[in-house]
Amino acid sequence: MKNEINIGLLGFGVVGSGVAKILHEHRDDLSHKLGVPVKINKVLVKDVNKKRNTDLSADIFTTDLDEIIADPTIDLIVEVIGGTSEAKQAIERSLRSGKGVVTANKDVMAQSGLELLQLADENRCDLFYEASVGGGIPLIRTLEDGLASDRIHAITGIVNGTTNFILTKMKHEKKTYEEALQEATELGFAEADPSADVDGIDAARKMVILASLAFSTDVRMEDVFVRGMKEIRKGDLELADQFGYTIKMAGSAKKDEAGIEVAVEPVFVPNSHPLASVNNEFNAVYVYGDAVGETMFYGPGAGSLPTATSVTGDIVAACRNLLLGVNGKRLHAPQFKCKIKSDSQKYARYFHRISVKDEVGVLTRLSAVYSNHGASLATVIQHADRNNGGVDLIMITHEISRQQHLDIMNELQNTPEVIEVLSFYRVEGETR
Ligand code: HSE
Secondary structure, eight states: OOSOEEEEEEOOSHHHHHHHHHHHHTHHHHHHHHSSOEEEEEEEOSOTTSOOOOSSOGGGEESOHHHHHTOTTOOEEEEOOOSSHHHHHHHHHHHHTTOEEEEOOHHHHHHHHHHHHHHHHHTTOOEEOGGGSSTTSOHHHIIIIITTTSOEEEEEEEOOHHHHHHHHHHHHSOOOHHHHHHHHHHTTOSOSSTHHHHTTHHHHHHHHHHHHHHTTSOOOGGGEEEOOGGGOOTTHHHHHHHTTEEEEEEEEEEEETTEEEEEEEEEEEETTSGGGGOOTTEEEEEEEETTTEEEEEEEEOSSHHHHHHHHHHHHHHHHHHHHHTOTTOOOOOOSSOOOBOOGGGOEEEEEEEEEEOOOTTHHHHHHHHHHHTTOOEEEEEEEEEEETTEEEEEEEESSEEHHHHHHHHHHHHTOTTEEEEEEEEEEOSOOO
16 A cells, blocks of 8 residues: 655646646645645756746756656656647656546547557546546546436537637727737736637637546547637627627537437627626536436636646646556447537527628618528617627527538628628527
8 A cells, every 4th residue: 555646747837837736735735635745746847947936946946757657656647738739748657657636638638639649548548538628627527427427418508718718808998909918918817829729729628628528428629619819800799799699618518319419619609698797717517417307506707726727636646546456447439420410400599790881772672682592580679889880780590501501601791781790609508
């Protein structure tokens, strides 16, 4: 029986320093919970001489991964380097050497999760990745354990803290996109390359992880429809509010008899829906199960200590397994083939903002475009805003397929009365 657990920490950035802080400040509680102390023995960094505000002794910092992997006293590797190739190699090498891994790496888990989980099983090691999705919200464990007996048919919500922070600051504090992004970066919410956040890639990776786990299948990045927040046009946030909606960067994964659809895009959420009130870097995820019904999980989706809380939660789980000698005994193989729906099988309501010529008969002409494609309109309003010498028309459809929406967009762009299709959004959070 081990009398202590020793950790090799790979990376000492926003998350790594948070992990060290929690392990240090909560050491007595953790030791009580596990029955043995948990210690960081070595830390992999790029520059050992960099000044760091930490209680860890300077001599445990190293630039040599081999030194950590070969160290027989190290029981568990915690990977918080981020990025892809270096981190993936480090995880693979750790698992092959028989050391369990805790990672916060959504890039690697979205791209190679199944392969790595299999490698972990082959080597009788644990591979935990709670912090890869939802910052401090225990979502992975909820899907793997709490909701394990249910059939999940949908997961929707906000899974990127940075974009939610930016949208909140733009809406409520009238900050510019650039100011809000800079603030999110300074607070440690944004990725090293924040285009992953604002272009929806980070959220797409998280939806790949969640959908694969929830639907017991193998969703790939190329299966996800992604639209970034740069598609949000000037005036859209205010316009949404006037119609009783809030724009949120949302992820959604839905499964029915026709197949699976996974998307990340800016959507219109009714102001009365709880997602509309999820602000700043907070995330909120709805999970719908056949038996449980609707559940909602809310919490900080980014930041040092919230993310580190998920990492240390995994450390505790891995330590328990190490102490019991039962690590690497989990079934991860997907049960189902991933069948992605075509655009004509994905249904939603759509909001269209169209700049049109201010002429007699335009409304009739545009309404005809919608009816030509079998789309019924819920709302048609000529808005006071004027763009490019025209007026803005707002059309909100009843439920139509994505294919109908695309066909309508295409025809509108070729309609002489239309100056420009300014923006469009799927409406999320309303029942059929
Ligand atoms: N950049 C990520 C976000 C960090 O803003 O959600 C947490 O995964």
